[in-house]
Amino acid sequence: MAKKKNLPLSKMPKLLWELHNKMVLIRRFEESTIKSYQQKKIGGFLHAYIGQEAVGVGVLAHKKPEDSVVTSYRCHGLGLALGISPEACMAEVFGKVTGIVRGKGGSMHFFDKERNLLGGHGIVGGQFGIGIGAAFASNYKKQNAVSFIFFGEGAVPQGTFHENMNMASLMNLPVVFICEDNKYAMGTENVRILANTSISEAAAFYKIKGYAMDGMNLSEIHDQMGDIVEEVRKTKRPALIHLKTYRYKGHSVSDAAKYRTKEEEEKWKEDDPLFKSADLLVSEGYKTREEVEAEDKKTKDYIKEIVKLAESSPDPPLEELTQHVYFDKREGERWQ
Amino acid sequence: MAKKKNLPLSKMPKLLWELHNKMVLIRRFEESTIKSYQQKKIGGFLHAYIGQEAVGVGVLAHKKPEDSVVTSYRCHGLGLALGISPEACMAEVFGKVTGIVRGKGGSMHFFDKERNLLGGHGIVGGQFGIGIGAAFASNYKKQNAVSFIFFGEGAVPQGTFHENMNMASLMNLPVVFICEDNKYAMGTENVRILANTSISEAAAFYKIKGYAMDGMNLSEIHDQMGDIVEEVRKTKRPALIHLKTYRYKGHSVSDAAKYRTKEEEEKWKEDDPLFKSADLLVSEGYKTREEVEAEDKKTKDYIKEIVKLAESSPDPPLEELTQHVYFDKREGERWQ
Amino acid sequence: MAVITVREALNQAINEEMARDENVFIIGEEVAEYNGAYKISEGLLDKYGKRRVVDTPISESSFTGLSIGAAMSGLRPIVEYMSFNFSLVAMDQIISNIAKMYYMTGGMYNIPIVLRGCNGAAAQVSSQHSHNMESFFAHMPGLNVISCSDAADSKGLLKAAIRSNDPVIFLENEMLYGTSGEVPDEEYVIPIGKGRLVRSGDDVTIIAHSRMMIYAKEAAAELEKMGIQVDLIDPRTLKPLDYPLISESVKKTNRVVIVEEGHYWCGIGSQIAEFIYRDLFDYLDSQIIRVAQSENPMPYAKGLEAASLPSTKKIIEAVQQVTYTGAPS
Amino acid sequence: MAVITVREALNQAINEEMARDENVFIIGEEVAEYNGAYKISEGLLDKYGKRRVVDTPISESSFTGLSIGAAMSGLRPIVEYMSFNFSLVAMDQIISNIAKMYYMTGGMYNIPIVLRGCNGAAAQVSSQHSHNMESFFAHMPGLNVISCSDAADSKGLLKAAIRSNDPVIFLENEMLYGTSGEVPDEEYVIPIGKGRLVRSGDDVTIIAHSRMMIYAKEAAAELEKMGIQVDLIDPRTLKPLDYPLISESVKKTNRVVIVEEGHYWCGIGSQIAEFIYRDLFDYLDSQIIRVAQSENPMPYAKGLEAASLPSTKKIIEAVQQVTYTGAPS
Ligand SMILES: Cc1ncc(C[n+]2csc(CCOP(=O)(O)OP(=O)(O)O)c2C)c(N)n1
Ligand SMILES: Cc1ncc(C[n+]2csc(CCOP(=O)(O)OP(=O)(O)O)c2C)c(N)n1
């Protein structure tokens, strides 16, 4: 592996600045959606990515345009990390026709064809097969794309995780399995659902490589993932990454998170990925504390703008109700 | 563990003779069902246990009355090993009302309440949950029973295998997972479906013990399983056993097994578990070759008898068609 | 009579049955320490302990299978699916094992199991979280299917389900959990297979279950003002169906509207309609009108979601159609 | 016209479409090296290689999911389930992902996928291997459901299914694979949603699909001898349904018998019946009689299995009932 040519993030001021601000964008976006949800301007389920920003941003820094990404319902962060228009993302969460999937999917179902974001899926573990399918298609078409499958540690006990690891290994599919272990699956701590919480050890049986990583540190994630993604792309051998992270909020907005202590939450907040990357920017002398804060302020203002835009955007027209059920024209259909 | 008190099978002439003759019973029973199937006296699917006799007989030698057993459609061998009446087994395969499940289940669905045989299941992997449920019930009722789950290596890539291993480990369920790796899942060799054919290695991720074993040697299986079953019973920690065996016939009677060579078949036949236990009986001086053969002959004659009996037994009466759909009486039901 | 919510009613039913029978246990995601994702199992862990109130990983297929094995070994499991959308990953266990077991074993092993949880749409939970599973389950012989609309029925029928020696699919609705109703003070069990006449009228029969009963009641009240008297039936048990109750009503009203939250094609309403048409053909003065979810997956946007679902207005229009009282078109 | 088996017809359809479109591939258990458990994919591995003819482990959920991801990435998968009984372990992928995807993505990702394999009973394969899945799939918007009865339709409709830009559930029947029929020599595709009038008569409409067509044809021949002329319809596509064809027939005959191999409750026949009753109420001279599988899981014993299933005799009796020509009872 051409390890030498991969510079560490700390030595790439432009990228570090960009990735840091992506994390800030996600953080502010999510804070805003929670507020709007509490104001009942957003409905359904809303799962914030706050606390986990380093994972999505750090991993997807290595995504090439032809690569694919798939994840669970906790998908805003990855959508934004991929560079989908925040306006369209916000509009989607507000259920507007200007949303990325025309208000039909909502918060849990972000998709983007340009960037090969294959969802946003609501069923725990439902995304694994889709992810390996994208890798299969890349091999089929003799392209060189990698498929990133993000999932919570709560999906590890679902059989589908194992089926797809076996399949990806057998078929030599270029897949990166990324377990975002935020310690909880709803109200259940990982130790109560997994016979083994060292999730990267699951790789061994499938004869693929497993890696454990701190999920709260952007530059570490970025640096380690660079090599791994490169190797997967070259060897077409899947890899499993276990990232320990934490969601600062409840499972969804309606969860008061009483199953954990305030102390625990505080401990993890000391480890905030945004603080760390801000510190790095300052300590390396790339930016002043003021510049960092000014940019954050800009982001906050921008989010306010796009909330206003989303609120004033049109709902999907009623004609859309029965559109997009089938792609092909149907003759003689008859039902109600 | 009280290892000393477990005598090896080679030192237990009575048990060895009994188990050997169980294997012979299974072999002759299966040869007979294949013949009847070819004569179109038996319908549906028929999956013979020939070649794998040592596994079922060797493992179940350690089954106590309160223990449970569950397996796949390839279930005749285990049924007979458990001591279910061969008459009732044969009648079931013939679809007679005198069969163990009144002719309603057939060859794939052997059950026995007295011995806690919980099936006989047709869907690959469908039996895992049932097996761990029996162990759960034993813990629940503070009994000391063990649950034996038999499955083919073809079930390993099904997610349900992993779900249930995780669950059994988490919940401390006294389960023995017994993988009968007969090298093929229908026409597919194990190397083509498993990223890793050392199946006992799957245990590690679940923090349970895994064992690999020769599946063609009755006394080895018996001796090793004694300790393992004892440990599972005592510790309530599940264990995974990988037994390499071979089915001498096709997957089912309709499979010509063209996917493997005659040489391979012959090689495995040299390793026949029945020969080995017969040799052991003779070499230890417990029986003469003639005694062994006379007993085999008796078994063959007996099988002929029970075939005749099955053939002349009554079909389930037509009133049974809609019986056993619901246990409780249903009032006001209305349907067709 | 006490006034309690559907949530409390379900909780009481489980609690009482667990107190009554040591072999009853409840298993599912978040049922124990979290007291249930929707708090149906509130307090049960404290009272009965970990042995009988069992949290699981997200492994629906496994804990469904476990419960089957436990049922075959003498226990009486209550399986909670956080929602029936997630029962899809356990569908093989439900159909191939639960529904077939008693028959396949020639009567050797019956499966006393209750599978329960939210069914259908909630509020904007979108495509993958809004399935109605009634007809999936009613299609397969071997299962009973129950779906109640109020607290009293929920309690009485869940108790019956737990006591049933056959598998019961017990379909709840998130939007009903917080609704209140009177419940008898003394212990009671409502027999499986008995429907309920919610209100009586001569002009038209409306059949509705679960959350749809809210709209059906509103519609009936509106229609009364318009001079149309509704015979309103809640089947409660969808399978077995209380056909005598329906039959009596149809013979009286000669007109029928069937409301269901789920989809139209092969919905439970298609079967109820077919029974009526087949057996009471000459009693009908109009074709039956069904009100059901529109023919599309559930959209997220609030307006589209509302347009997808049956409503009081749609039910009124359907009644006007079968009674020929609507505006001339 | 060549006479070929249904097996050959299906094989030709796949072969021709794979030749026509590089993006079509077939995946499933035993499809490649074994040439298919039922030999539908015979010869394809030799011709197209491992890249496009893909053997899998017994992991239905995984290879269904894989195919969805592949479809979203520009390929056109044909997924073979050795039988649809095994699709139950992949049900979540089929319902939550395949059926919902195009809608949930606001029209961004359509899923051109064919899920095919044996459906229904074979010969004594017992409870867990004899499910009929028509109504399961027809219930869910977003899926098309096809089930043919002969070689010509099988070929023409499988080709259409492969070319469809929407998901198609293609239900075959093991007992039909070996049956032969004429097939056009030139290339042809049968449009999805078009039924076929198998024979024409004025007295009664019989609607039947898949294997049931064998019995329906025999019944029609018998009935002709008895002076009853049957209009025999094979919908071929169950969803979308060729309602105009059915409607025309019912308007002519005023009497209907619907035959299906699957169960009665919420079966596909309940929906077809409901459509007819609803829209052609005044044309009907009798209630519709449905012939379906009896209300029990499939038993193993030959005699019981036969008694479970529809038969020529049962169809004749049903026709006698709707035409009031049976023996007085
Ligand atoms: C199959 C299935 N079962 C249950 C649920 C309900 N549910 C939604 S999220 C969730 C917890 C998932 O936890 P994890 O995978 O760790 O992801 P996180 O929410 O922590 O990101 C559960 C149980 C579901 N969506 N799908
Ligand atoms: C879920 C499922 N998929 C496919 C099948 C069809 N099938 C029956 S047996 C079998 C092979 C199983 O092989 P293995 O587990 O090794 O058991 P063996 O037959 O060798 O004893 C297959 C694919 C099935 N019964 N269930």
Ligand SMILES: [Mg+2]
């Ligand atoms: Mg988590």
Ligand SMILES: [Mg+2]
């Ligand atoms: Mg095998």
